[in-house]
Amino acid sequence: MTQSKWLVFSLVVALSIMLGPFLIIFFASFEPSSTLRFPPTGFTLSWFKKVIGMSMFQKSLLLSLRIALLASFLSLLLGVPTAYATSRYDFKGKRLIELISTSPSIVPGMVAGLALLRFFVLLRIFSIETTLLIGHTAIVLPYAIRSTLASLVNLPISVEEAAQSLGANPIKSFFLVVLPNIKVGMISAFIMTFIISFNEVPVSLFLSGPGVNTLPIVMMTYMEYYYNPSIAALSTLLIGLTLVIVLIAQKLLGISKFV
Amino acid sequence: MIFFLLPLLAMFAESVYQPTKGWVVHRYLEFFRQRLSRTVYVRSLLMGFSVTFVALLIGYPAAMAVVSVKNDSLRSLLMTLLVFPLMTNPVARTFSWHAVLGREGLINNLLLTLKFTDSPVRLLYTRGAVFIGLLQLFLPLMVISLTSALENLPKDVPLAARSLGASAFNLFTRIYLPLTSEGIVTGCTLVFTGCITAYVTPAVLGGSRVLMLSTLLYQKASITLDWTMATVIAVIMFLSTVAVNTLSRAISTIGVKK
Numbered sequence: 177m178t179q180s181k182w183l184v185f186s187l188v189v190a191l192s193i194m195l196g197p198f199l200i201i202f203f204a205s206f207e208p209s210s211t212l213r214f215p216p217t218g219f220t221l222s223w224f225k226k227v228i229g230m231s232m233f234q235k236s237l238l239l240s241l242r243i244a245l246l247a248s249f250l251s252l253l254l255g256v257p258t259a260y261a262t263s264r265y266d267f268k269g270k271r272l273i274e275l276i277s278t279s280p281s282i283v284p285g286m287v288a289g290l291a292l293l294r295f296f297v298l299l300r301i302f303s304i305e306t307t308l309l310i311g312h313t314a315i316v317l318p319y320a321i322r323s324t325l326a327s328l329v330n331l332p333i334s335v336e337e338a339a340q341s342l343g344a345n346p347i348k349s350f351f352l353v354v355l356p357n358i359k360v361g362m363i364s365a366f367i368m369t370f371i372i373s374f375n376e377v378p379v380s381l382f383l384s385g386p387g388v389n390t391l392p393i394v395m396m397t398y399m400e401y402y403y404n405p406s407i408a409a410l411s412t413l414l415i416g417l418t419l420v421i422v423l424i425a426q427k428l429l430g431i432s433k434f435v
Numbered sequence: 436m437i438f439f440l441l442p443l444l445a446m447f448a449e450s451v452y453q454p455t456k457g458w459v460v461h462r463y464l465e466f467f468r469q470r471l472s473r474t475v476y477v478r479s480l481l482m483g484f485s486v487t488f489v490a491l492l493i494g495y496p497a498a499m500a501v502v503s504v505k506n507d508s509l510r511s512l513l514m515t516l517l518v519f520p521l522m523t524n525p526v527a528r529t530f531s532w533h534a535v536l537g538r539e540g541l542i543n544n545l546l547l548t549l550k551f552t553d554s555p556v557r558l559l560y561t562r563g564a565v566f567i568g569l570l571q572l573f574l575p576l577m578v579i580s581l582t583s584a585l586e587n588l589p590k591d592v593p594l595a596a597r598s599l600g601a602s603a604f605n606l607f608t609r610i611y612l613p614l615t616s617e618g619i620v621t622g623c624t625l626v627f628t629g630c631i632t633a634y635v636t637p638a639v640l641g642g643s644r645v646l647m648l649s650t651l652l653y654q655k656a657s658i659t660l661d662w663t664m665a666t667v668i669a670v671i672m673f674l675s676t677v678a679v680n681t682l683s684r685a686i687s688t689i690g691v692k693k
Contacts, residue, residue: 179603183500187513190497190578193571194520197531200541204534213539283443284632284676286649287669290656294449294666295442314439375524378634381653395526396638408534411527418523426515 198415205408212405223409233410236394239305243390244373247312248320248366254313255320256362260354262321263328285378288315293382304385311379316369323368327361328354364429371421450666462667472651472664476671479648482562483630486569487623490577494622497574498581514582517575529568529639536564536640564640565647572636573626580625584618585611617687624683628676648672 200214205223207216227233262270289311296307331354339349355362380390389397399407452458466472501517504510520528535541536558543555558564588611596610612619637647646654648668656665 180500180503183496183503186493186496187500190493190574191516193493193567194574195516197528197535197571198520198523200534201527201531211539212533212537214534214541214544282676282680284628284649284672286632286634286652287446287673288439288443290652290665290669291442291446292439293656294446294662371522375522377525378649381634382656392524392526392635395524395530396635399526399530399639407530411524411530414524414527415531419519422515422519422522426511 201408201415202412205405205412207405207408210404212403212408223405224413227406227410227413230406232394232398233391236389236391239308239388240374240391243305243308243312244370246309247316247373248369250309250313251317251320251369252324252362252365255317255365256324256355256358259321259325259328260350263325264333285315285376286381289379289382292379296383304383304388308380308383308388308390311383312373312376315376315379316372319368319372320365323365324358324361327358331357360429364425367421367425367429371418446666447670450663450670453663456663459663462663463671466664466667466671471646472668475646475648475651478562478645479631480675482566482569482647483627486566486573486630487626489570490574490626491619491623494574494577494581495619498578498585501578501582502585514579517578517582520571521575525572525635526639528571529635532564532568532571532640533559536567559640560642560644562641562645565637565645568636568640569630569633572633573629576625576629577622580618580622581615584615584621588614620683620687624679628679631675632672 203216204212204214206219206221207213208218208220208222258273261267262274292307292311292314296302296310302310335357336349336353339353340346344352375392376390377392377396380393384390384393395407395410450462451460466476501510501513504513533540537543538555538557540558542558543552546552546556592614593606593610596606601609631648633647634649634653637645637650638653641647641650643650643654649672652665652668652672655661655668
């Protein structure tokens, strides 16, 4: 019996290292004075009001949302055909495509960020926002491919063959049979890529420019100059938002889709 | 994908040869000759090792506990709790430690109240702060890798071993460790490479006092504008992760051959 007590104890230790700080920052964001403090000395919502009203956070939040939505959309647009081709056909260069499509997850974000910066910003081909979008799409694409590939593998080819033998051409069977069947995989790919892009730091760090910064970058810059509970309030909001997304995703898809 | 690989190749080429300056391979030697960059590199590797070790030490029994939960809804709640920190905004997650480790944070207030110290202790911007931040960040990955390895372990094998009289120690070293070695290698690789490449955690909890490879890279690139050195650091970082990945693949194939 003592053995299983040890197991439970280590699980509790692990969970408190992972989640404990979230609880503490939650309480610290109600601190009335202007220092970050735990335990708090009182209760106020003014930091939440302040942080929601600040235009630098509003602007960067909108940029982050825009980039995350577009990057997820683009990665599905590129990723679903790629995943379909690699799961259904055998062709020359298939290994290469597989390697290339997984490479962004092997290359560290800092390395990718620096490389993209040198390439795009110094050459000045695109606007900052477009460069950010390209960088984010490259980062999230492997996740989109992997997620849709997993549900394509579970869909037997015979289903498509049946559709085609009943007179559907390959394009029709792709849109009417394949796509509806991998819907769950695509939704989970979308949520996954959205969250990764929304939280992405290293690539944005290099590709952001004057006035065009994603939310995490603005938070980091703000922290260097001001040390008050407003970042605590903002963190609490973001943590709460993530909790809601994770719970919804779990209800919709089951958590196994994410791991 | 062209947008991704081309810049990468261009950067590698540039770290060796530049049209205006000729061959610049000597900058690699400079990286290892300078004390600061050498210290930072060794520190990053040591940090990677220690975080990986502690994550394994806590993560293995924690994963065993998760797997042993029979109740389905409790188990999916636990999995959700494991995934949740991975999905959280990294700046928010890392900044949370400021409320724990700051001058008026939980630990300092506790120490002051218990009269262990008269004035606040500096806990932020130390190696310990970076360590705990990285541990928080990568524990979930370790536990998740080990959980899936433990789930694939046939349930009757440990039972059979125990009925044949294996002690708890033998059961662990002879059954659990070898049969989950692949999960252990995967988890350790993820955590180690994550540690030596993570940016937000060392930036927010270590600052310029505890420079790591990634924060040094950023300093070179955007503060001192030493582009060649930044590129050299990036290549060294990349090669280190490739080396660790190759090594771990070699280890797991040896394991399979056995």
